[in-house]
Amino acid sequence: MEGRSALSEIDGAVHVPSVEAAGDARERDIERILIGEQEIQDKLRDLGEQITRDYEGRELLLIGVLKGAFVLMADLSRHVRLPLEVDFMAVASYGAATKTSGVVRILKDLDHDLEGRDVLLIEDIVDSGLTLNYLLKNLRGRRPASLEVCALLKKTGIQRVHLDVKYVGFEIPPDFVVGYGLDFAERFRNLPYVGLLKPEAYADI
Ligand code: IMP
Numbered sequence: 001m002e003g004r005s006a007l008s009e010i011d012g013a014v015h016v017p018s019v020e021a022a023g024d025a026r027e028r029d030i031e032r033i034l035i036g037e038q039e040i041q042d043k044l045r046d047l048g049e050q051i052t053r054d055y056e057g058r059e060l061l062l063i064g065v066l067k068g069a070f071v072l073m074a075d076l077s078r079h080v081r082l083p084l085e086v087d088f089m090a091v092a093s094y095g096a097a098t099k100t101s102g103v104v105r106i107l108k109d110l111d112h113d114l115e116g117r118d119v120l121l122i123e124d125i126v127d128s129g130l131t132l133n134y135l136l137k138n139l140r141g142r143r144p145a146s147l148e149v150c151a152l153l154k155k156t157g158i159q160r161v162h163l164d165v166k167y168v169g170f171e172i173p174p175d176f177v178v179g180y181g182l183d184f185a186e187r188f189r190n191l192p193y194v195g196l197l198k199p200e201a202y203a204d205i
């Protein structure tokens with residue numbers, strides 16, 4: 001358009017229909033929000049401050065467990081006011097899709113050597129705890145200086161092994177949840193909150 005740059009159009013001049021007005025197709029299968037977006041962000045700010053204090057004067061290595069932890073890693077790491085590095089591992093558990101057997105296959109291993117490092121493992125959720133138990137044993141064998149866990153969610157009272165999870169965002173009932181990195185059949189990871197699926201959504205997919 002004459003006399004107007006493309007940028008000035010982007011800069012507030014172009015009307016974009018809001019997500020609510022258009023309807024959010026991600027949300028069609030959601031029955032209820034369990035933990036809202038703001039509640040999560042407030043919690044991550046607190047956890048970030050706690051981690052910053054606990055590791056003062058040290059350099060952290062954050063290890064995210066893919067795929068579920070990718071959102072938490074991005075948001076939490078920006079609240080940790082320390083020099084740090086990030087790395088990722090991808091794991092898959094043998095057995096049925098909604099149950100863990102405790103035997104974990106490493107699909108993508110770390111790029112970093114852990115020896116002598118202060119390592120904080122970032123997990124989306126602790127359910128039976130079997131995946132985490134396996135990972136911690138594996139990582140301890142690589143002789144880090146310290147190894148702790150931060151999980152956004154921990155299901156109450158159903159862990160099949162004893163685990164020390166130092167930083168927990170929220171304790172939740174033992175229901176299946178999606179959003180904020182967590183999937184059902186690979187979907188819903190991009191919801192900014194944690195929610196419960198409509199029962200029919202399990203049948204649909
Ligand atoms: P665990 O070994 O039983 O503790 O579960 C490990 C993995 O199962 C988690 O890291 C998640 O990827 C997945 N998982 C467990 N519970 C849920 C859930 O409620 N929603 C989505 N994924 C889950």
Ligand code: MG
Pocket residue numbers: 183184
């Ligand atoms: Mg999953």
